[in-house]
Amino acid sequence: MAIERTLSIIKPDATKRNLTGKIVAKFEDAGLRVVASKRIHLTPAQAGEFYAEHKERGFYGELVAYMASEPVVVQVLEGEGAIAKNREVMGATDPAAAAEGTIRKEFALSKGENSVHGSDSPASAAREIAFFFSGLELVG
Numbered sequence: 001m002a003i004e005r006t007l008s009i010i011k012p013d014a015t016k017r018n019l020t021g022k023i024v025a026k027f028e029d030a031g032l033r034v035v036a037s038k039r040i041h042l043t044p045a046q047a048g049e050f051y052a053e054h055k056e057r058g059f060y061g062e063l064v065a066y067m068a069s070e071p072v073v074v075q076v077l078e079g080e081g082a083i084a085k086n087r088e089v090m091g092a093t094d095p096a097a098a099a100e101g102t103i104r105k106e107f108a109l110s111k112g113e114n115s116v117h118g119s120d121s122p123a124s125a126a127r128e129i130a131f132f133f134s135g136l137e138l139v140g
């Protein structure tokens with residue numbers, strides 16, 4: 001399998017509860033390498049643009065307000081099959097449906113406040129990495 005890069009966000013519910021280190025350890029234990037990382041506080045406009053694909057969904061307004069409510073940690077993770085591997089380590093969107101040992105099973109509060117985001121395809125990974133990072137900030 002090819003070496004890929006994917007965009008990860010440690011969401012407000014997790015940064016607020018001081019879980020950043022525990023979540024990063026899960027990625028590293030799974031063989032993913034952090035090649036870029038920064039803590040930022042998104043504006044509602046930035047959060048809305050990032051999640052534009054969900055504009056028509058009923059939860060969009062709530063999602064945007066939540067993502068702008070507290071700081072987040074945005075990271076680029078690198079490794080073999082990193083896009084799928086990250087999604088596997090994250091677990092299902094709804095923690096009630098997430099497998100044992102996954103980040104969302106262990107830490108998520110609800111389907112909305114679910115601790116992490118991960119790109120879902122090579123195209124979204126490319127868009128999402130470029131949304132937050134310049135090439136100079138990616139240090140493999």
Ligand code: RTP
Pocket residue numbers: 054059063092093111112113114116117118119120
């Ligand atoms: P993400 O994009 O954040 O990695 O999560 P995902 O692929 O597992 O889920 P997606 O369907 O893309 O939804 C994006 C985020 O919107 C919030 N959500 N809330 N209240 C709800 O029914 C609901 N559904 C989705 C979650 O924060 C979800 O991760």
Ligand code: MG
Pocket residue numbers: 118120
């Ligand atoms: Mg998604």
